[in-house]
Amino acid sequence: MTFLDTPRPTSTPVGGPQLAQERKLVTSIPGPKSRALSQRKAQAVSAGVGITLPVYVVAAGGGVVVDVDGNSLIDLGSGIAVTGVGNSAPRVVAAVAAQLAQFTHTCFTVAPYDSYIEVAEALNRLTPGDHEKRSVLFNSGAEAVENAVKIARHFTGRQAVVAFDHAYHGRTNLTMGLTAKNQPYKNGFGPFAPEVYRAPMSYPLRDGGLDGVVAANRAISQIEKQIGASNLAAIIIEPIQGEGGFIVPAQGFLATLLAWCRANEVIFIADEIQTGFARTGHMFACEHEGIVPDLICTAKGIAGGLPLSAVTGRADIMDSPQAGGLGGTYGGNPLACAAALATIDTYESDHLVERAVAIGAILNERLGALAATDSRIIEVRGRGAMIAIELVDPATGEPDAALTGRVIAAAHAQGVILLGCGTYGNVIRFLPPLSIPDHLLLEGLQVIADALAETLAVA
Structure with missing residues (x-):
């Protein structure tokens, strides 16, 4: 059974332009227009400015970010915890x-x-x-x-x-x-x-x-x-x-x-x-x-x-x-x-403190279920809508930054904005906007579960 087979708690998303609250991929990630902008960025912007996910944004709201190629991505980063009330609330x-x-x-x-x-x-x-x-x-x-x-x-x-x-x-x-x-x-x-x-x-x-x-x-x-x-x-x-x-x-x-x-x-x-x-x-x-x-x-x-x-x-x-x-x-x-x-x-x-608690309950439940069956997830931790998983090599217990990078890259390719962190580069953090509807949060988590399963199959 996948995450999406389970009942979805109700939610009322707040904030943002009236964008369809759906993940939709019409090109590869990044698409051709974003790739062209990346080339311009390389010629105009200092190389010291790194990019986590080189898709160039034209709209955002609720729980989605829309890029220049028309892709609609699930936002699990909130611009690093900035757009808690949602983009363009x-x-x-x-x-x-x-x-x-x-x-x-x-x-x-x-x-x-x-x-x-x-x-x-x-x-x-x-x-x-x-x-x-x-x-x-x-x-x-x-x-x-x-x-x-x-x-x-x-x-x-x-x-x-x-x-x-x-x-x-x-x-x-x-x-x-x-x-x-x-x-x-x-x-x-x-x-x-x-x-x-x-x-x-x-x-x-x-x-x-x-x-x-x-x-x-x-x-x-x-x-x-x-x-x-x-x-x-x-x-x-x-x-x-x-x-x-x-x-x-x-x-x-x-x-x-x-x-x-x-x-x-x-x-x-x-x-x-x-x-x-x-x-x-x-x-x-x-x-x-x-x-x-x-x-x-x-x-x-x-x-x-x-x-x-x-x-x-x-x-x-x-x-x-x-x-x-x-x-x-x-x-x-x-x-x-x-x-x-x-x-x-x-x-x-809009009672967003309470909404953060509800989001945290979903994250802890679903990520906890993943950790129970995947020994590479050594810990699920955090509070509210600030949750992370730490990934290790189960044979040694050592931080596995390479695995973390593969999971994040796979999520990006499937239209989910995901961020890493940690001194050892082996932590995936979840910072969704508090305006995200539950169905998008659950879908994003399923993408990550699939990415973990694929990396395990390859290993």
Whole structure:
């Protein structure tokens, strides 16, 4: 029996243009028009800009992406967790169009506007904790991380920052230093910003299922011995690691780190850039363990696809920098602010936190059934609509990046947008838009099941 033989839960997709919610292949993937555009890309765009799936998009919405050749692909990537409300979600389109007709830019630090304040108010309300908060807006996740570190250093008067094994925090100089993985993110781009240190992460699959409290104390011991709490401005951590492989730390790891930070006046920064905004079945992943960070970085799902990011945190910390110390020409652009307000409205009005939970139930059930019959899937993990499978060689238990690549390539060829991740390149991640209808999600999972079966047959 295949996935598609089983009953389909009901769903109401939201967002996007009125596109047929179907997978349809009219050419090979990529088709001739996309291949022609790839040739133009090679002549015009830096070779350093890689492409996961070279199909060139003309429309997207619900759970599909349509390319220039007329192929309709199932979207299990959401532009890396950006289009949580769906591509071209109706409220977002209307809000941006209205703002576009009024004005496109003044620079908030020159001549401000109320939508920036409204976004800050919404973030202060939505992020964990009932303490007094402030927010500041930027363009990208990396900018949010950089500024969170700036703020923490200014407030504490200390310089050192700790990030964790398998972490990903961005591609700027400082955030590359915080990022763990060398290839492709760091290789050849150093030297990196100083006073950045790394501590061991809780990775239950690969640290023997180490208890979360014990794993945290291991990291704390290293921090105290190698850096010293009195020199440490902040630790920064993803509550669920993204590029590192959708690693969910063992229960108690985050809480123990937070308690140590509180006791030592170290700023606890949560990087919720990939996990934020309903993705994990809470508005923020910290909420799964009752974690209230000092500062929280957001981006990706914040504005329905428009570039926007933020740092939100304790008022005393956020008010520490001098006037003019934070900002930027495009940070909190009025179009992005309009999009963010409409996006947040969509998350709340359309109950997309609950939708993420329902998507997670489907992913866990179907991927769990695959893992039960395929020993190459060593783990299914994640929360909500942020789920991954880790693939290994069952004979050795070693990460199998080659198999992962073959499965992803086979899914692409069959019209399913699928992303890999992980320090070892052996993790397949599932980040569908929360607007995806169940029948498309199930069909996409069946394509992946078939791809796994074909690779097993070839082996």
